[in-house]
Amino acid sequence: MKHYDALIFMGIQGSGKGxxxxxxxxxxxxxxxxxxxxxxxxxxxxxxxxKKIDEIIHGKGELVPDEITKELVKNFLNDIQEGTPVIFDAYPRTLVQLHDLEEILKEHNIANYRVVYFTLTDDEAMKRLLSRRECESCKAPTSDSAEEACKKCGGTLVRRKDDEPEKIQKRLAWSHKETQPVVDAYEEKGVLIVVDGNESIDQVYEELKQKLA
Structure with a gap:
C-alpha cells in the first residue's frame, strides 16, 4: 500500500470506518x-x-458546533509525534469542517492525503448501530451482540446513550444532507476513493487496501 501522510475516512454511522x-x-x-x-x-x-458537549450529544442528541471540534482536532495533532501518519475518522462532516481541516493540514505541512468514503444503506446502518455497545469502564466498542463482557477489561457492556432509534434516524438524515456536499467536494479535488461498506469486515479491508495501493 502507498504511504499517505493522512487518510480521511467518511461514511454514515455504522459504515465500519472506525x-x-x-x-x-x-x-x-x-x-x-x-x-x-x-x-x-x-x-x-x-x-x-x-459538560456543554455532554448536554449537546446526550441531552439533545445534536451535533457539537464546528469551532469546538476544530479546537479538539488541533489539540490532538499537537499532542502526537511529528511525522506520524494520521487517519481522520468521521472528520470533516460539513463543508465548514472541510475548510477547517484544510487550514489544520496546511499548518502541519500535510499535503499527501486521500479520502475514503464507505457506502452503506440506511437499513444496514440502523441494524448495526442498534447492536453495537461499549464498555462502561474503558469505553472499548463492540458490535458482537453475543459478548457478555468487555474483552479488554471485563467491564459491563452497555448501549451508547446516543444509539436510540430516533436519535440514530436524526443523525442519518443530517448526514445525508450535510456530508454529501463534502464527499462531492473531495471528488472534485480528485482525492476520493469509494469502498463498499455493506460487505464483511475482511472483504471491506481487502478492497480498501487494493484501492489505496
Whole structure:
C-alpha cells in the first residue's frame, strides 16, 4: 500500500470506518483521530467544555458546533509525534469542517492525503448501530451482540446513550444532507476513493487496501 501522510475516512454511522481505521493503524502504524471519541472523552472529563458537549450529544442528541471540534482536532495533532501518519475518522462532516481541516493540514505541512468514503444503506446502518455497545469502564466498542463482557477489561457492556432509534434516524438524515456536499467536494479535488461498506469486515479491508495501493 502507498504511504499517505493522512487518510480521511467518511461514511454514515455504522459504515465500519472506525473498524477499518483500527485495522489499517495496526498494520501500517497510523494514529487515529476519531472525532466522536475525542468529543466523548471531553464530555466525560467533567470540564466546563465537557459538560456543554455532554448536554449537546446526550441531552439533545445534536451535533457539537464546528469551532469546538476544530479546537479538539488541533489539540490532538499537537499532542502526537511529528511525522506520524494520521487517519481522520468521521472528520470533516460539513463543508465548514472541510475548510477547517484544510487550514489544520496546511499548518502541519500535510499535503499527501486521500479520502475514503464507505457506502452503506440506511437499513444496514440502523441494524448495526442498534447492536453495537461499549464498555462502561474503558469505553472499548463492540458490535458482537453475543459478548457478555468487555474483552479488554471485563467491564459491563452497555448501549451508547446516543444509539436510540430516533436519535440514530436524526443523525442519518443530517448526514445525508450535510456530508454529501463534502464527499462531492473531495471528488472534485480528485482525492476520493469509494469502498463498499455493506460487505464483511475482511472483504471491506481487502478492497480498501487494493484501492489505496
Amino acid at each position: 473498524t477499518q481505521a483500527r485495522l489499517l493503524a495496526d498494520e501500517f502504524g497510523y494514529s487515529i483521530l476519531e472525532a466522536g471519541k475525542i468529543l466523548r472523552e471531553e464530555a466525560a472529563s467533567g470540564s466546563s467544555l465537557g
